Amino acid sequence: METQIVLKKVKVVDPGGSFDGKKVDVKIINGIITEIGRNINGDSCLILNKENSYISPGWMDGQAHFRDPGDEIKEGLDRGLFAAAAGGFTDVAILPSTNPPIDNKASVAYLIARGEKTNSPCEAHPLGCISKNRAGDQLSELIDMADAGAIGFTDDSPINKVGLLHRALEYLRPSGDVVISEAIDSDLNPGAHMHEGVTSTKLGLIGSPSEAETLRIQRDIEILSYAGGRIHIPIVSTASGVNLIKNAKKKGLNITAATTPHHLTFIDNDLRDFDGTLRVNPPLRLKSDRKALQVALQNGTLDSVISDHRPENIESHDVEFILSPNGVSGIESVFAAVNTACNNLDLSRLIDSISNATRRVYNIPEVHIEINAPVKITWFDPVKEFNFQNISGGANNPWPNRNLSGTVYGCLNGTKIHIND
Numbered sequence: 291m292e293t294q295i296v297l298k299k300v301k302v303v304d305p306g307g308s309f310d311g312k313k314v315d316v317k318i319i320n321g322i323i324t325e326i327g328r329n330i331n332g333d334s335c336l337i338l339n340k341e342n343s344y345i346s347p348g349w350m351d352g353q354a355h356f357r358d359p360g361d362e363i364k365e366g367l368d369r370g371l372f373a374a375a376a377g378g379f380t381d382v383a384i385l386p387s388t389n390p391p392i393d394n395k396a397s398v399a400y401l402i403a404r405g406e407k408t409n410s411p412c413e414a415h416p417l418g419c420i421s422k423n424r425a426g427d428q429l430s431e432l433i434d435m436a437d438a439g440a441i442g443f444t445d446d447s448p449i450n451k452v453g454l455l456h457r458a459l460e461y462l463r464p465s466g467d468v469v470i471s472e473a474i475d476s477d478l479n480p481g482a483h484m485h486e487g488v489t490s491t492k493l494g495l496i497g498s499p500s501e502a503e504t505l506r507i508q509r510d511i512e513i514l515s516y517a518g519g520r521i522h523i524p525i526v527s528t529a530s531g532v533n534l535i536k537n538a539k540k541k542g543l544n545i546t547a548a549t550t551p552h553h554l555t556f557i558d559n560d561l562r563d564f565d566g567t568l569r570v571n572p573p574l575r576l577k578s579d580r581k582a583l584q585v586a587l588q589n590g591t592l593d594s595v596i597s598d599h600r601p602e603n604i605e606s607h608d609v610e611f612i613l614s615p616n617g618v619s620g621i622e623s624v625f626a627a628v629n630t631a632c633n634n635l636d637l638s639r640l641i642d643s644i645s646n647a648t649r650r651v652y653n654i655p656e657v658h659i660e661i662n663a664p665v666k667i668t669w670f671d672p673v674k675e676f677n678f679q680n681i682s683g684g685a686n687n688p689w690p691n692r693n694l695s696g697t698v699y700g701c702l703n704g705t706k707i708h709i710n711d
Contacts, residue, residue, distance in 0.1 A: 669699040
């Protein structure tokens with residue numbers, strides 16, 4: 291059955307695309323953009339029309355956890371992909387720290403096949419484990435997983451053994467696949483609950499110092515310089531970490547980095563009421579760190595923004611602060627959260643940071659809005675008040691009661707479409 295859709299009077303935000311900055315109609319037939327222009331005939335078509343709305347290349351989330359397989363009660367792949375689509379994402383990189391972990395080609399194929407069976411327009415892109423069983427000792431079958439569809443490799447935990455990181459970088463250097471290394475040295479104040487500083491002292495909690503991040507980034511940069519290859523720091527939380535990334539890029543090293551909406555929004559003092567929803571890893575830092583992250587996102591030192599979506603059910607979340615699991619839910623809220631926190635951020639830069647910049651991290655071809663191109667589009671309004679879509683199963687969501695600007699109307703990927711109510 292032929293499907294025809296026309297997006298009416300939308301402004302295009304597509305850095306590098308032919309129609310960037312233009313207000314146009316877009317006609318789509320059977321998942322292909324067939325016409326871009328003014329006053330396109332929409333007879334017999336599904337008309338998508340919202341005043342002052344925008345479109346961009348479909349957004350891609352660089353890191354999310356849907357608790358599948360092994361802990362589906364907290365989310366599940368189907369629900370997670372629909373929550374991602376509600377947030378405007380047509381693609382999402384899925385963390386491998388499941389039970390069992392995604393450390394072989396069969397488990398990669400499982401996630402891809404499961405994702406394809408859903409009606410969500412958001413595609414699942416598995417990340418594979420660096421080490422077998424996430425044990426941090428022996429390399430997993432990296433090339434086999436890449437051939438099966440894994441787009442990058444992480445244990446979703448710090449790579450503590452230098453030799454393992456070295457071998458992974460050398461092994462993947464010919465293929466160009468990326469090694470994802472968490473910048474956390476947990477040996478500094480083991481069992482930390484938050485950032486080490488005045489607030490942690492007042493609250494009587496163990497704190498993790500900024501050095502826990504910078505020491506690990508320094509180490510990773512040295513190994514990258516020695517071994518070659520590509521490395522990605524998924525969450526930078528400190529101003530000093532930003533400076534290390536900036537200097538490494540100036541030296542020509544193949545390093546990329548990201549941060550999260552919550553690190554761009556909250557600081558350690560927001561934990562003064564022992565709000566377990568804001569317990570994350572790496573922890574929320576100081577106001578000066580938050581400002582440095584916002585500036586680094588604008589100037590490109592930080593390549594992208596990730597949700598780091600980690601939903602928890604109420605039984606796991608509704609506990610004392612020191613027992614709260616690390617991580618927040620909120621993949622539906624990424625755009626509005628960043629758009630609000632970084633109100634001086636250029637819209638083109640924001641959109642790139644949650645779309646094609648993420649694709650560049652994973653060596654995935656960029657997406658652009660062009661005639662005869664397969665459709666992969668996010669439809670949104672950067673000014674309208676956020677319309678929270680509570681689709682995810684996560685009880686640990688810090689965004690519903692905040693005043694955020696920016697709403698997602700929906701997204702289209704091929705012949706699949708999701709429109710928010």
